[in-house]
Structures are given as C-alpha cells and as structure tokens.
Amino acid sequence: xxxxxxxxxxxxxxxxxxxxxxxxxxxxxxxxxxxxxxxxxxxxxxxxxxxxxxxxxxxxxxxxxxxxxxxxxxxxxxxxxxxxxxxxxxxxxxxxxxxxxxxxxxxxxxxxxxxxxxxxxxxxxxxxxxxxxxxxxxxxxxxxxxxxxxxxxxxxxxxxxxxxxxxxxxxxxxxxxxxxxxxxxxxxxxxxxxxxxxxxxxxxxxxxxxxxxxxxxxxxxxxxxxxxxxxxxxxxxxxxxxxxxxxxxxxxxxxxxxxxxxxxxxxxxxxxxxxxxxxxxxxxxxxxxxxxxxxxxxxxxxxxxxxxxxxxxxxxxxxxxxxxxxxxxxxxxxxxxxxxxxxxxxxxxxxxxxxxxxxxxxxxxxxxxxxxxxxxxxxxxxxxxxxxxxxxxxx
Numbered sequence: 001x002x003x004x005x006x007x008x009x010x011x012x013x014x015x016x017x018x019x020x021x022x023x024x025x026x027x028x029x030x031x032x033x034x035x036x037x038x039x040x041x042x043x044x045x046x047x048x049x050x051x052x053x054x055x056x057x058x059x060x061x062x063x064x065x066x067x068x069x070x071x072x073x074x075x076x077x078x079x080x081x082x083x084x085x086x087x088x089x090x091x092x093x094x095x096x097x098x099x100x101x102x103x104x105x106x107x108x109x110x111x112x113x114x115x116x117x118x119x120x121x122x123x124x125x126x127x128x129x130x131x132x133x134x135x136x137x138x139x140x141x142x143x144x145x146x147x148x149x150x151x152x153x154x155x156x157x158x159x160x161x162x163x164x165x166x167x168x169x170x171x172x173x174x175x176x177x178x179x180x181x182x183x184x185x186x187x188x189x190x191x192x193x194x195x196x197x198x199x200x201x202x203x204x205x206x207x208x209x210x211x212x213x214x215x216x217x218x219x220x221x222x223x224x225x226x227x228x229x230x231x232x233x234x235x236x237x238x239x240x241x242x243x244x245x246x247x248x249x250x251x252x253x254x255x256x257x258x259x260x261x262x263x264x265x266x267x268x269x270x271x272x273x274x275x276x277x278x279x280x281x282x283x284x285x286x287x288x289x290x291x292x293x294x295x296x297x298x299x300x301x302x303x304x305x306x307x308x309x310x311x312x313x314x315x316x317x318x319x320x321x322x323x324x325x326x327x328x329x330x331x332x333x334x335x336x337x338x339x340x341x342x343x344x345x346x347x348x349x350x351x352x353x354x355x356x357x358x359x360x361x362x363x364x365x366x367x368x369x370x371x372x373x374x375x376x377x378x379x380x381x382x383x384x385x386x387x388x389x390x391x392x393x394x395x
Contacts (some may be wrong), residue, residue: 004039005343009346009349009352010026010346012342013039014041014342015085015087015088015089016041016087016088016090017044017068017089017090018035018046018047019092019093019102020093020116021048021094022054022058023048025093027093028093031091031143033334034331034337035336037332037338038070043063044068044085044087045068045080046058046059046069047075048062055072060348068075068080073092073094073101073105074105075255077090079121080109081111084394086348090114091115092106093116095199096118096193096199096200097193097199099115099125100120100121100126100129102121102186103115103129104128104129106135106162111138112139112140112348113139113141113342115140115141115367116142117367117370118370119217119364119367119370120202121200121207122371122374123371123375126364126372130364130367130368141337141340141363143213143334144212144216144362145217146272147360147361148333148334149328149332150319150328151292151305151307153319153360155219155274155293155318156314157314157315159222159276159283160222165279166279167251167278168256168279169255169276170249170251170253170257170258170276172258172274172275173213173218173273174212174260175260175272176209176262176269176271177264177268177269179236180235180267195241200241202375203232203245203374203377203378204242204317205241205242205243210259210261210373210374211370213272213372214274215366215371217259218366218369220274220283221251221276223253225373226250227376228249228373228380228381229247229385229389230245230246230377231246232387233245233381236264243262243263244264245259245262246258246259247260263375269288272286274286280297283296290327291327293305307328315360316356318331318357337361339358340358341361343358344358344359372390372391376389
C-alpha cells in the first residue's frame, strides 16, 4: 500500500469523525490507529464519551479542534453535515445497543459509515440499517477485522480459485479466557454494559466473538449457514449472560460444520482457528500464528503460505504492508478494512469505479447475516438444540 489513491482521487484525505472509544477504550484506540496507518484519513471531529464534558475534554486531548469536539453523536451529525469542511465518514465504536441509532443518524445525514461489530442487537434494527444503506447508496463497513489479515485473504482467494475443490467440511472455534473468573463482573460494582442483556444483546459470547467466527467462515468459504443446532449458555455459575456456545452447522452447498466459542476457558488468550476442507485439500489458519496459512493438498506435500511468499494471490498481497518474514496482525487487519472502505468511499465521491480488490470488506449485509445467525442459535438452544433455519425469508 505505497501509493495513496484517496489523495489521487479527491486531492485530500477523507475527513473522519469518531463516535465512542474514549479514555480507557481498547477498541477506540484501535480504530483511530487503523484509520491513520495507511494515511487515508484525518480525524477532524469526535464524540468520545456519553458524558458531554468528558467527551469534549477527550476529543481536544486527541488534537481535535474544540469547535468540533461534540457532546453528543446526533449533535455531531447535524453540525458536521452543514460544514463546508465537514466530515465525510463517521466511525462508530459505541456499546452495541446504540449502533442502530447512531448508524441511522449518520446515514441520514449523508455520511459513509464504519461501524464496530455486531451491527445491532436485534434483527429488526440490523435490517433497518441495511435498508438505510441501500436507500442512500452510501458505503458501510463493518469491522470484522480478521477478514483483513493477509493469510485470511489468501485463504479466500484460494477457495475462489477452486484450489480446494468443493467445500465439504468447516470447523471454526474462537476461544478466550478473559471472562473465566467467577467474580467477573464484580458483584459489588456497577454492571458493565457488556454484562447487561439489554445493552449487550441477546447473547454476550455470540455477539462479542461468535459473530467474528461466523463471519470468518462466510468470508473464506463464500458459503452461507442455512441451519444451526446449538447449545448456548454460561459455564461460570450464576452468570446472567452467555459465555459459551457450541453448534453444528449446515451450509447452502450441503457442507457440514462445527462451531465453538467461549470466553471462559481459563488461561487461553485469543485463539481463533479455522479449518476448511474441500474435495482437493484443506486450509488451516490460527489467529495466534497469523502469518501462516497451512495448505494440505489431497495428493501433494503440505505447504505453508506466508505474506508475500511464493504463491501469494493479489487479494492477500494487497493486505500486506511489509516484506516477507515480518509479522502482521491485529492492527493491520483493522487498517486493511479502513483502507478498503476509504477506496470505496473515495471512488463513490469521485464518481469512478472502485478497484474490485478493495471491495472485500464486511458490509451491512454481513452484519444482518451475523445477527440472524445469533438469533437462530439462541432460538435453537431454547428449543433443546433442534435444527433451526438461519435468516429464512430475510434476504
């Protein structure tokens, strides 16, 4: 990513307004870093807290002009939409229950949108956002950042190139241990929003990391999950929200799969693994070793693919920023989505076709499918793990 097509098309960087991700937020810093990594954006406005005073203080501390340090996202949308130098894009990284309100406000004010996952807490809200995207024609990027890793994109490209043949089996797991402690959350402290079933959504573990696993499977294989048989619940005693989900999957081409996610595996850090088996071979990838994609052909020795190594396909090469043998991962995956979205946004604004290789970022459609999957898994569990259709009649 040496050249800057955004400046070539528009004569300037895209102007970005950030909503959420204030002091102490891991994901806020991640979004802002990703936006700047490839020099596609400049951050010009923001709302950094639900408390107006704290929001303005945090925004000015980041170098945002005090006149553009707002106390409320709706105020930001209204003010920036009428400025000659107003923001082009709004990035949303707030609690799940506010995505619907803020995304609709941004779209209705004419802003392209980059939004953290999940798209929304309910299927109705997610569908509202998708309808607004389709009616406005604006760009909407959902930051399932693992789709931005070079070797995940290599896997997608190899599947599209028929190197695996017909996909028959899929296994995905996303295992964390950050919520394994039985005193988490602190019973004597305030309830964090993620542990609030109203604010965090119908299933903590499925909304937080299950949507990542589901999206990764769809991104790499190009298949849709049509039915799910799931068990969803909590492993930690007396917890009010889900910290575990396991499921069997059926795909639209007849393939079968298994799905396991938890945030209560003590000592595990961030283990996202994917195995995809076709009639001609198998691909294996693990987030904790992100620069290696293992390819096991049916009739040849095992191969290990690396970024910019032999056999790297254009989709993977686009996502890699440094020379072979150097690690790339979480920050860069986020930045890949921001850069892809920037090219789509700049192309729309310049009235010219976008580079097709830049159009592989998750969208509102992917967000709706993720919420539909969560709904189906929760419904399956409520019915004793029976096979349940995913998103019937929605698409």
